[in-house]
Amino acid sequence: MTHRSRTKSSAGAAPGAPLVAKTTMGASTLPDDAALLAAQLSRWFAGAARDLPWRHDRTPYRVWLSEVMLQQTRVAVVVDYFARFTARFPDVGALAAASEDDVLGLWSGLGYYSRGRNLHKAARVVVDEHGGRFPSTRDGLRALPGVGDYTSAAIASLAFGESAAVVDGNVHRVLMRLCADDTAIDTPAGQRATTARATALVTATSSPATVNEGLMELGALVCAPRAPSCGACPWRRSCRAHDAGAPEDYPVKARRPARRALRVAAVVLVDEAGHLWLERRASRGLFGGLWEPPGTVVPDDAGDAAATAATTEATTEAWRGLLVARGLTAPSTWPPAVVVQRTLTHRDLRFDVVVVPLPADAARALRPLDSGELDGRWLARGALGAVGTSTAVRAVLEAALGPPGSPRLL
DNA sequence: AAGTCGGGGCG
DNA sequence: CGCCCAGACTT
Numbered sequence: 001m002t003h004r005s006r007t008k009s010s011a012g013a014a015p016g017a018p019l020v021a022k023t024t025m026g027a028s029t030l031p032d033d034a035a036l037l038a039a040q041l042s043r044w045f046a047g048a049a050r051d052l053p054w055r056h057d058r059t060p061y062r063v064w065l066s067e068v069m070l071q072q073t074r075v076a077v078v079v080d081y082f083a084r085f086t087a088r089f090p091d092v093g094a095l096a097a098a099s100e101d102d103v104l105g106l107w108s109g110l111g112y113y114s115r116g117r118n119l120h121k122a123a124r125v126v127v128d129e130h131g132g133r134f135p136s137t138r139d140g141l142r143a144l145p146g147v148g149d150y151t152s153a154a155i156a157s158l159a160f161g162e163s164a165a166v167v168d169g170n171v172h173r174v175l176m177r178l179c180a181d182d183t184a185i186d187t188p189a190g191q192r193a194t195t196a197r198a199t200a201l202v203t204a205t206s207s208p209a210t211v212n213e214g215l216m217e218l219g220a221l222v223c224a225p226r227a228p229s230c231g232a233c234p235w236r237r238s239c240r241a242h243d244a245g246a247p248e249d250y251p252v253k254a255r256r257p258a259r260r261a262l263r264v265a266a267v268v269l270v271d272e273a274g275h276l277w278l279e280r281r282a283s284r285g286l287f288g289g290l291w292e293p294p295g296t297v298v299p300d301d302a303g304d305a306a307a308t309a310a311t312t313e314a315t316t317e318a319w320r321g322l323l324v325a326r327g328l329t330a331p332s333t334w335p336p337a338v339v340v341q342r343t344l345t346h347r348d349l350r351f352d353v354v355v356v357p358l359p360a361d362a363a364r365a366l367r368p369l370d371s372g373e374l375d376g377r378w379l380a381r382g383a384l385g386a387v388g389t390s391t392a393v394r395a396v397l398e399a400a401l402g403p404p405g406s407p408r409l410l
Numbered sequence: 411a412a413g414t415c416g417g418g419g420c421g
Numbered sequence: 422c423g424c425c426c427a428g429a430c431t432t
Contacts, residue, residue, distance in 0.1 A: 071427070074417095074426050146430090171427085219427085257414085284431090286416090345425095391418095392416085
């Protein structure tokens with residue numbers, strides 16, 4: 001049922017039809033001359049390209065910043081973040097001079113926060129080891145933190161004119177459809193197949209940057225994941241998936257990551273001035289480097305994070321533990337939990353939250369857990385932007401305290 | 411080669 | 422409610 005029907009050309013093929021000539025061509029072969037395809041694509045791109053902020057002034061810094069932001073992230077979301085980053089950090093030196101908290105504060109809400117941490121690291125590498133200038137080759141760029149196969153090719157091509165082929169989700173989709181190739185793209189074989197085809201295209205043109213951007217733009221505007229606009233495609237007559245009438249059968253993906261439940265008990269500690277106690281998460285892993293109220297994972301016996309509406313004993317015990325571990329006294333009875341649920345790609349998050357107002361002396365005595373790395377600080381609600389916070393934590397605070405600016409408490 | 415890492419918009 | 426998005430990194 002979840003399988004989409006796949007049209008096989010062999011079913012209706014008449015005896016003696018020239019099937020052999022087609023199927024004996026190598027799987028990585030393009031259906032038409034590479035130079036011709038590249039020219040058609042470039043012509044289309046010249047007339048169809050969107051006016052995007054990072055296409056204006058193609059410095060390596062702006063190309064790099066935009067490409068990192070665009071990893072697994074839609075263009076519409078990136079536009080505003082790109083504007084804020086370039087305004088606050090006009091060049092790589094400004095970014096390197098900032099603190100990681102500053103960078104993550106501006107990155108908050110964009111997701112995949114290792115990108116933000118690596119962005120900051122890479123800026124410092126560029127300044128400290130390359131005199132403030134980006135490496136000008138793909139291999140040099142590839143050595144920067146957070147710059148992988150795709151991003152190194154993108155910067156090398158778009159900012160330096162190198163004929164390196166970019167392979168992202170758009171390119172996979174466009175080229176697997178063009179060739180009606182059912183090799184799974186999330187495998188080394190699929191990666192090799194698309195890279196070979198894209199390389200053939202950028203090698204056959206004098207403007208590899210245009211072909212690279214054209215491939216991605218075609219995937220974004222015409223060769224969409226669902227309901228592609230084949231009538232507007234410059235490659236319509238060459239496209240084998242279109243021939244078969246089944247463009248949406250491609251690309252094939254092998255992996256289906258399962259979503260696991262994660263239940264968290266958290267305490268929102270508020271002092272008499274209305275400041276919040278936040279602690280910094282470890283640098284690696286989920287929400288790495290971001291700040292949040294003290295919390296801990298609660299084993300969910302049911303296996304279903306949404307099963308229990310009422311506060312469980314495991315949750316109140318977790319709340320008590322969070323307070324005691326920080327030298328605070330836990331109340332004998334608890335109010336009902338404020339429950340916040342968020343769905344990520346690979347997680348079902350459920351927060352059971354309680355607000356704990358602290359008298360001045362208790363607030364002063366509060367210290368982060370002395371496990372070493374765990375940092376903690378009091379922060380005004382309106383100063384949250386000074387550090388990185390996840391959208392989940394912002395939702396937790398809003399649910400527990402009310403909308404920012406009109407504190408329900410104090 | 412498989413697992414991990416956000417968040418939101420869309421059909 | 423499942424899928425996808427200008428992927429990279431770890432194990």
